[in-house]
Amino acid sequence: MLDLRYSYDVSEEAVVHVLRTCCNIRHLNLTRCSRVKLRTLNFKVLKLEVLNLSFTRVDDEALNVISKSCSGLLQLLLFYCSDVTDKGVNHVVENCTQLREIDLGGCDKVHANVVASMVHSRTSLRKIGAPPGFDLSDTEKLFLHHGCYVS
Template sequence: MFDCPFLTRAEAIETNKVTPYFADSLGSLKGLTCHDLSFSCISDFLLCSLALEALPLRELILQDCFNYTYHGISYLLSKCRFLQLLDLQDAKFLNDQRINELSVYLADLVSINVSGCYQLTYSSFFALLRNFHLLAEIRMESTNIGNGSKPSVDLDSVVYHQVKSLHLAKNLLFKRCLNIKHLNFAFCSWANLFSINHEASKLEVLNLSHSRIDNRALYAISKICPRLLQLDLEHCYYVTEKGVRQVVENCIHLREINLRSCRKVSTNVVSWMIFSRPSLKKVAAPPHFRPRDNDRKPLFRRCLVC
């Protein structure tokens, strides 16, 4: 038995076999709020044992675990009604129906990872948005988004303000939409769009305002999206002049760029952008921009600066 009554976090990563003794010992950890069993061989017996102990779990991480089934995880979640983080990456048994069933138990969920669950489609994605009102982070990489029935609601009339981080790379959604031209990831902490390689190469309008995008990601955009016409970076606090220059140099058709409230972007970049990229027709300048007198007429003749 574990003699650690005040322990709140337990990790048993890459364990080949979780024994009944280990499962029984968890019963002494009455204050356990986080349990990480990533890459381990676990069983329904272990999950049911955890459920019977009524531990105050807030985080359950079963990333790439194997040898357990839907029965075990369903029973555990039915007893852990206050989970905030759930990681079931690579749980191959999960499907759209089961995601709907599990949502009944997870009213407090803030973050979920179901990447690699290849049976999950559009239906699961919108079920997560609809049923988990506190959900801020969704990881559904390498799933089957792009297949399945789309929601009957008008998506333009529904806004999910709670979602801040969205990871949807390596999905059929983007492989099927080869001609996609408009994407809006405003207010996303990190939208993992840019690991999609060249599947967004026809993108023309991209809104990343109020996101955590940085120079590295901007460089990826400039290489992946050479046809970009409009880029919105308003309130992107991690972007600097270097990232902006890379985009302007590589996106040779760029017409509009919004740099409002980009605090780390130098005002000097505005003149450089306009003279370097003749296609630019509108620039929303970073804070404190004031054109020099000798630049004012040439600037305003070429481009609208606001």
């Protein structure tokens, strides 16, 4: 596990160097690391299972790169990532075939209707932190049927 939360001065280059060198990292916490987007991740990070990017400036381009380099992710936390949109979420859902949990709470640019498409297209999902505006009452049966908890 590498926990760099609140490391405001850590650079993207440093994180990428560590990931390249320490290939057994399974859990990476970059909460509030405002200088890191992981856009330069141009190699496979095969063992990374948990990635916390909450309160960072990660965007759709970065999520596309991350989803291709870290396709074995089980948990992706994007709480209050204001530059993430449906497009970036779709990259993750498409490429991270084992994804079990994603948190989109506070992601204002992600539409609430993306939740239903995630549940249908990625059956491995078991927990979704829904974006603002999601109303569970309308689709509660759908999510219970698929075994995915949405909060």
